[in-house]
Amino acid sequence: MDTVQFPFGYKQKISLKGRLKHYLLTLLRVTDQPVVKVYRGFGNDKHLTVYGHVFRRSAMPRQKYRDIDFINLLAVLRLFLVRPYPNTLVRLYVEDQTVQVISDADGCFQADIPLPVPLPPGWHSVRAQLISQTLTPETVLAEGEGQVLLPHPSQFMCISDIDDTFLVSHSATIAKRLLVLLTENAHSRMPFEGVVAHYQLLAGANNGLHASNPFFYVSSSEWNLYDYILEFSQKNGLPEGVYRLSPLKRLSQVLKTGKGKHHTKFDRIAQILETYPDQQFVLLGDDSQQDPIIYESVVQRYTQQIRCVYIRQIHAKHKGRTIALMARIEAKGVASCYFAHSADARQHSLKIGLIDR
Structure with missing residues (x-):
């Protein structure tokens, strides 16, 4: 030996x-x-x-x-x-x-x-x-x-999903998701048009030159992909933030990547909200999987902390369900925006005073 x-x-x-x-x-x-x-x-x-x-x-x-x-x-x-x-x-x-x-x-x-x-x-x-x-x-x-x-004192904090919220992933279709994940890399993959500019405006809104509104990235993607996601985020100029991902998977489970459990994502978001009980939050997600359901549950439990909910329209089959969930969010007095293009989300942020340009 x-x-x-x-x-x-x-x-x-x-x-x-x-x-x-x-x-x-x-x-x-x-x-x-x-x-x-x-x-x-x-x-x-x-x-x-x-x-x-x-x-x-x-x-x-x-x-x-x-x-x-x-x-x-x-x-x-x-x-x-x-x-x-x-x-x-x-x-x-x-x-x-x-x-x-x-x-x-x-x-x-x-x-x-x-x-x-x-x-x-x-x-x-x-x-x-x-x-x-x-x-x-x-x-x-x-x-x-x-x-x-x-975090520095800030007007609000942001909690964002990753796949199909800012990173084009095709999460609603497992074959397309795997094809993109397995044949591209953190430099070749693309964010949605306009999403980086919107996030940068949210990060810099109403704050001084040396501080920003913090971002937390909470995703069903596994910790296996942490460096991959971090590299993509840095290359594309997304706001620096804290990442909360899902439990590790082994090679035998790679076909199930991105398929996390509903309650674990809710729990990770709840931990952040409870760490900053006096803080307002903006939630950003998409309708490809469970974000509308999770975010509506978050609003029901933490109503006073949620300033606005943004959901990107990805999956046409989920449109009716998502519209109903957004109506329940609005009924709690929380602003919401169900959008197909980041330009529309940016206009909404301007309209409700989250950003000033």
């Missing part, structure tokens, strides 16, 4: 079969070394919510974006070759706070970190360590860094 040197001085013996497997994974740009991913968290003056994953196996970051179908196919499939690191210790460092949590069966960790003293608004660094619970002395197997957002 040979010995493989891991980061932080950790060594592991590996067989010939293991070496061949390691070689094949390297060709696919998949690492079988421990990895910690820390996603963008959020908080208020009392506590921070930090979350991420720990992996035994995960995809390396994509470095080149060649628009070749086969290359794009491999690049997406390798995102689902993850192997979580379950039930292990993760140590988090935020400012002067140190917190320990145990990852769940999916390798996911989440920590609610109390703040003895409020932190200033803005992005704050988070560091995470994956700690071995079997090696002595204590061994750090991997480290990761991320950020947590404490």
